Amino acid sequence: METEIVDAAIVISNTIIAKGYGAALTGAGISKESGIPTFRDKDGLWSKFKPEEFATPEALFKHPKKVWEWYKGRYFDVLKAKPNKGHLALAELGSLLKLFFVITQNIDRLHQRAGSRNVIELHGNLFQAKCVDCGTIYPMDEAVKQDKMPPKCKRCGGMLRPNVVLFGEPLPEDALDTAIEMASRSYFFLVIGTSALVYPAASLPLIAKRNASVIIEVNPEPTPVTEIADISIRGKAGEILPKLVHEVKKLLKEDLEENEEENKKEDE
Ligand SMILES: [Zn+2]
The missing domain is CATH 3.30.1600.10 (SIR2/SIRT2 'Small Domain')
Incomplete structure (x- = not known):
């Protein structure tokens, strides 16, 4: 298991335990694996x-x-097209958190079809x-x-x-407002399959960073986000995200077992 995945899983599982918020910004890279x-x-x-x-x-x-x-x-x-393992893993991750938003630049609705509930579509659909x-x-x-x-x-x-949203058109205002709010309130901010080159979406990782969110990048290649990322995981979303979710669940289970152990000791 790559150390970056473990590092990211620790941040995410701690967020879940603390009942904190998380967010992910996704781009074309995640849908490419669905053949789009x-x-x-x-x-x-x-x-x-x-x-x-x-x-x-x-x-x-x-x-x-x-x-x-x-x-x-x-x-x-x-x-x-069908949602791939990356979309499905992200939906599962979302279900573990108190509040999790997927902010996407994709117009294909594959996140919703994978079961993600809070999806912000920056570019419409x-x-x-x-x-x-x-x-x-x-x-x-x-x-x-x-x-x-x-x-x-x-x-x-x-x-x-x-x-x-066509070239030269502004992004839908309410979508952008919610995205900015979630970026600034998130404990961790995943940037998946996007080079985040196009503004204003590109400003979201920066907003998250400024608000002390842990930036976790998942991309096969380095991108401009790499410079500000706290953790960079190299690989395709469809390969990395299922491993990440697996690791998060393992850590949560360990935490639960430790708590039970302590409770038992207290009872004795
Ligand atoms: Zn009309």
Whole structure:
């Protein structure tokens, strides 16, 4: 067992025992293991498609049909994908804590499908479409079934758009506020499968650090987060997180047994 995993497990199990809060920031790296193409990798989507042609408000309004056909493809990619061991381990970890938030830059809902309860979607999600005029939200399933692209709002006839954050658009304010609050209140802050290069998501590990949270990075490669991380674990989320959760549970069991031992002594 790598010492970094043990170090991280000690921090997390102590947080659980102290009934403290935890948070995780996740990015494309964790979903890549479910077969969802990343955007920024050298073999990622943006090496084949120009983001300015598909993922900007300008593109959406200029070529709505083209943009919609492309997002439809992304949606069907995501529908086919399944949560992997990393998503499942993170959901299990969350269930051990008094309060745990997964703050994700992913739009695939794989954390929710894995069973994570408190998920903050910084970039929206592909499972909803939103009217650009009246803001009504529709299930994406319904939107993609319409005969003509772009799909239309049933209420006002306005154009629907995928409920995702496009390049140049601000992040949803309430999601960002909750993320900042959780980052500043967390005892530990996991940064998983993201280089956290894009602001304002990139500021979250810094906010956590400033508030004395222990920064634990899980990534196959060093990233800018490595510089501020207290513990860096090199490897894929799907391999590391199950080991980490296993170790946390082992420590919790040992703690429980020690307590029982002490109680017995007191009884004698
Ligand atoms: Zn509308």
